[in-house]
Amino acid sequence: MDMKSVESKWQQRWEKSKENVFNKKNADKKYYVLEMFSYPSGAKLHIGHWYNYGPSDSYARFKKMQGFEVFQPMGFDAFGLPAENYAIKTKIHPKDSTEKNIETMEKQLKAIGAMFDWSAEVKTCDEDYYKWTQWMFLKLYENGLAYRKEAPVNWCPDCNTVLANEQVVDGCCERCNSPVVRKNLTQWFFKITDYAEELLQGLDTVDWPEKTKLMQKNWIGKSVGCEVQFECESGDKFNVFTTRCDTIFGVSYVVLAPEHPLVKKLVSDEQREAVEAYVAETAKANEIERLSSTREKTGVFIGHYAINPINGKKVPIFAADYVLYSYGTGAVMGVPAHDERDFAFAQKYNLPVTKVIENKAGETVLPFCEDGICVNSLQFDGRFGEDARNEIANYLAKQGKGQKKVNYRLRDWLVSRQRYWGAPIPVVHCPKCGIVPVPYKDLPVKLPYNVEFNPDGKSPLAKSEEFMHVKCPHCGGDAQRDPDTLDTFVCSSWYYLRYPDAHNTKMPFDPEIVNKMLPVDKYVGGAEHACMHLLYARFFTKALRDMGYLNFDEPFKSLVHQGVILGPDGNRMSKSKGNVVSPDEFVNAYGSDVFRMYLMFGFSYTEGGPWNDDGIKSVAKFLDRVERIVLKIRDMKAGKEAPYGADEKELAYAKNYAIKQITKDMENFSFNTAVARLMELVNALFKYDNNQVKNVPLLKETSKDLLLLLAPFAPHFAEELWEQCGFRYSVFDQAFPVCDESALVRDETEYAIQINSKMKTKMMLSKDMSKEDIQHAVMQSDAIRPLLEGKVVKKVIIVPDRLVNLIV
Numbered sequence: 071m072d073m074k075s076v077e078s079k080w081q082q083r084w085e086k087s088k089e090n091v092f093n094k095k096n097a098d099k100k101y102y103v104l105e106m107f108s109y110p111s112g113a114k115l116h117i118g119h120w121y122n123y124g125p126s127d128s129y130a131r132f133k134k135m136q137g138f139e140v141f142q143p144m145g146f147d148a149f150g151l152p153a154e155n156y157a158i159k160t161k162i163h164p165k166d167s168t169e170k171n172i173e174t175m176e177k178q179l180k181a182i183g184a185m186f187d188w189s190a191e192v193k194t195c196d197e198d199y200y201k202w203t204q205w206m207f208l209k210l211y212e213n214g215l216a217y218r219k220e221a222p223v224n225w226c227p228d229c230n231t232v233l234a235n236e237q238v239v240d241g242c243c244e245r246c247n248s249p250v251v252r253k254n255l256t257q258w259f260f261k262i263t264d265y266a267e268e269l270l271q272g273l274d275t276v277d278w279p280e281k282t283k284l285m286q287k288n289w290i291g292k293s294v295g296c297e298v299q300f301e302c303e304s305g306d307k308f309n310v311f312t313t314r315c316d317t318i319f320g321v322s323y324v325v326l327a328p329e330h331p332l333v334k335k336l337v338s339d340e341q342r343e344a345v346e347a348y349v350a351e352t353a354k355a356n357e358i359e360r361l362s363s364t365r366e367k368t369g370v371f372i373g374h375y376a377i378n379p380i381n382g383k384k385v386p387i388f389a390a391d392y393v394l395y396s397y398g399t400g401a402v403m404g405v406p407a408h409d410e411r412d413f414a415f416a417q418k419y420n421l422p423v424t425k426v427i428e429n430k431a432g433e434t435v436l437p438f439c440e441d442g443i444c445v446n447s448l449q450f451d452g453r454f455g456e457d458a459r460n461e462i463a464n465y466l467a468k469q470g471k472g473q474k475k476v477n478y479r480l481r482d483w484l485v486s487r488q489r490y491w492g493a494p495i496p497v498v499h500c501p502k503c504g505i506v507p508v509p510y511k512d513l514p515v516k517l518p519y520n521v522e523f524n525p526d527g528k529s530p531l532a533k534s535e536e537f538m539h540v541k542c543p544h545c546g547g548d549a550q551r552d553p554d555t556l557d558t559f560v561c562s563s564w565y566y567l568r569y570p571d572a573h574n575t576k577m578p579f580d581p582e583i584v585n586k587m588l589p590v591d592k593y594v595g596g597a598e599h600a601c602m603h604l605l606y607a608r609f610f611t612k613a614l615r616d617m618g619y620l621n622f623d624e625p626f627k628s629l630v631h632q633g634v635i636l637g638p639d640g641n642r643m644s645k646s647k648g649n650v651v652s653p654d655e656f657v658n659a660y661g662s663d664v665f666r667m668y669l670m671f672g673f674s675y676t677e678g679g680p681w682n683d684d685g686i687k688s689v690a691k692f693l694d695r696v697e698r699i700v701l702k703i704r705d706m707k708a709g710k711e712a713p714y715g716a717d718e719k720e721l722a723y724a725k726n727y728a729i730k731q732i733t734k735d736m737e738n739f740s741f742n743t744a745v746a747r748l749m750e751l752v753n754a755l756f757k758y759d760n761n762q763v764k765n766v767p768l769l770k771e772t773s774k775d776l777l778l779l780l781a782p783f784a785p786h787f788a789e790e791l792w793e794q795c796g797f798r799y800s801v802f803d804q805a806f807p808v809c810d811e812s813a814l815v816r817d818e819t820e821y822a823i824q825i826n827s828k829m830k831t832k833m834m835l836s837k838d839m840s841k842e843d844i845q846h847a848v849m850q851s852d853a854i855r856p857l858l859e860g861k862v863v864k865k866v867i868i869v870p871d872r873l874v875n876l877i878v
């Protein structure tokens with residue numbers, strides 16, 4: 071089959087008949103399949119794009135054939151730094167380069183032949199999109215979820231600009247290499263912390279990879295503990311946050327973060343110089359570095375003491391940068407006997423290590439009684455762990471010196487950027503009225519085209535007189551626009567809500583439509599988004615729900631991460647390593663269907679792995695075989711039919727087994743095993759066709775089902791053969807075959823087939839087969855044979871009724 075012409079033929083036909091456009095009339099049967107949208111880079115589609123979009127499109131087509139009205143949109147995450155940096159290098163305006171890139175990428179994406187509903191396309195840099203991004207900002211602001219505050223950020227004194235954590239390399243600016251300092255700057259934040267508990271709890275209600283849920287849980291970082299008040303000799307008081315208040319008898323010093331205001335206030339004259347030098351030095355490190363377990367613990371005595379509230383003991387106060395100002399209360403009690411970091415610190419500064427009494431299990435046991443404190447007695451043995459912590463916390467609370475406290479590691483989301491290529495922040499700064507939101511009717515605040523975006527320290531927009539100068543919407547006096555733009559993650563936090571109502575000009579979306587279309591039923595994208603995009607999007611959904619626009623709690627009901635295809639050398643593909651494999655040569659040589667199907671067959675979808683093209687020829691050959699047998703069967707005339715005997719049963723079995731397994735495999739994104747099942751079915755067809763006398767109706771029925779089963783995997787190819795067989799357009803409007811269980815009753819068991827103890831496929835094998843027969847059947851199977859090419863099987867382990875393990 072001439073794949074190239076077949077591809078363009080059917081792509082045109084699908085477009086013309088609106089085959090892939092969501093039909094709102096069937097919204098009650100909706101199934102929303104979403105792949106994370108693309109960043110429009112200048113480069114061609116790479117293997118990663120294909121791997122994300124090809125197999126998940128097969129899933130979408132499968133759902134469509136199961137009778138769902140599938141909605142599978144595509145769009146572009148079009149704002150962001152790469153386009154701006156590219157512009158700085160080449161002088162090509164980000165808008166021009168982005169629009170050009172989108173145009174090429176649309177063409178390339180269409181060539182995959184996926185059933186994207188392009189009528190719902192979204193580009194985040196379009197005015198009619200970012201207008202609504204600004205609307206989102208205003209809504210959050212109105213609801214107390216967007217605020218401006220001074221916060222310590224990474225600042226390069228040479229470039230005069232804020233840097234992202236990622237732009238700081240070894241404490242220096244990645245652009246000019248000068249040391250970065252922490253600086254307090256006024257920035258916009260979204261109050262994601264208001265939703266910390268719900269963002270945590272909600273994870274139990276979604277079908278997501280466990281690893282991703284765990285990463286989000288850790289990122290949110292719920293920590294149940296106690297705040298304890300220490301009083302200083304000066305009379306000043308501060309709280310420490312501890313998860314181990316049961317160790318309070320072992321406190322030998324306390325630490326304030328270097329930024330803690332009491333450091334400056336309490337420092338003694340003798341220690342002032344040393345403390346100031348230390349504070350200046352530690353300001354250079356960012357929080358990630360400060361938390362690193364391999365970083366040497368440093369600190370300095372501030373020349374002042376505090377009183378342990380439980381036993382009145384005087385302990386020295388240190389400033390040390392292993393304590394972060396932004397977490398808990400920015401102060402900790404040092405318990406060297408029970409905390410590793412504190413121990414290292416105590417060793418270095420010669421502080422006492424007081425062991426709080428422990429029971430045999432190593433848990434702290436409380437030397438503590440109701441009417442007083444019995445530091446050195448064991449009379450209250452038996453209270454330990456949780457119990458001891460409660461006891462102490464209650465005691466402190468009674469004294470007014472402490473309370474139970476839940477902390478989250480999650481911080482509010484800093485959303486302002488001193489960058490050009492993003493959505494302008496829709497507020498006005500008025501000397502009289504302060505911060506004034508831009509009225510909704512005046513949206514969008516347009517991003518001006520003619521702006522000097524070369525970096526010289528200020529927000530590029532600040533230099534645009536025409537942009538900055540504005541009348542205050544409130545008092546009408548002279549005022550200034552906000553020169554910052556929004557983090558691009560804001561744009562991608564709500565795009566899945568725009569797709570179902572992408573052309574709405576009155577609202578970002580009609581709640582009635584969106585409440586019907588969402589949540590997304592299957593979301594497919596990279597695991598690297600676990601703690602940013604996927605968290606931000608959940609926050610947006612919950613905030614919009616609380617404002618009354620949405621009636622669901624979670625945007626993505628079910629999530630799948632595709633694996634990563636590495637270079638042939640096992641490293642991440644990158645130009646510098648010279649290991650980049652381009653999909654183009656394969657697509658040109660074999661066609662898009664073969665390439666997609668090989669990606670599905672050659673890798674375990676969620677795992678990925680190093681690229682090799684060993685099996686691509688066998689996939690091409692497989693489709694040739696399908697074409698041959700399907701056309702041969704098409705041309706058969708019914709005649710004297712073979713009666714329904716053992717061979718016929720065998721074929722019916724093969725077909726129904728394939729249907730059953732493929733249906734299951736598709737649901738699990740286990741595409742490689744699904745393709746193997748298809749190959750087995752084709753083998754069974756050939757085998758039956760070898761018979762002298764055959765049952766032609768059975769052959770025809772099996773061949774037709776084969777095409778239906780194959781359609782999601784090789785859409786153009788299957789549509790073409792479907793037509794050549796004289797069936798009605800389109801194959802995708804047919805029902806996916808359903809398994810007839812009665813054809814499956816046979817004396818067989820399922821074996822797991824492994825190579826070098828790695829699971830490759832599953833096979834049904836008859837119970838009465840000898841070990842030799844089993845070995846032969848496994849090694850000659852379509853799923854396994856290609857994997858053994860060029861390899862020597864050294865040993866075969868067979869566990870009866872369970873598994874076959876080939877050691878190669």
Ligand code: ANZ
Nearest residue numbers: 293311312313314392393394397398400402405408409
């Ligand atoms: C005394 C203690 C004894 C602690 C012990 C631990 C073990 P998570 O679970 O992460 O919340 N801590 C509190 N605030 C801190 C800050 N701003 N910067 C650095 N460390 C801080 O951990 C809470 C524990 O981390 C707290 O409990 C405190 O040390 C420390 F055997 O207090 B602990």
Ligand code: ZN
Nearest residue numbers: 500503542545
């Ligand atoms: Zn004003």
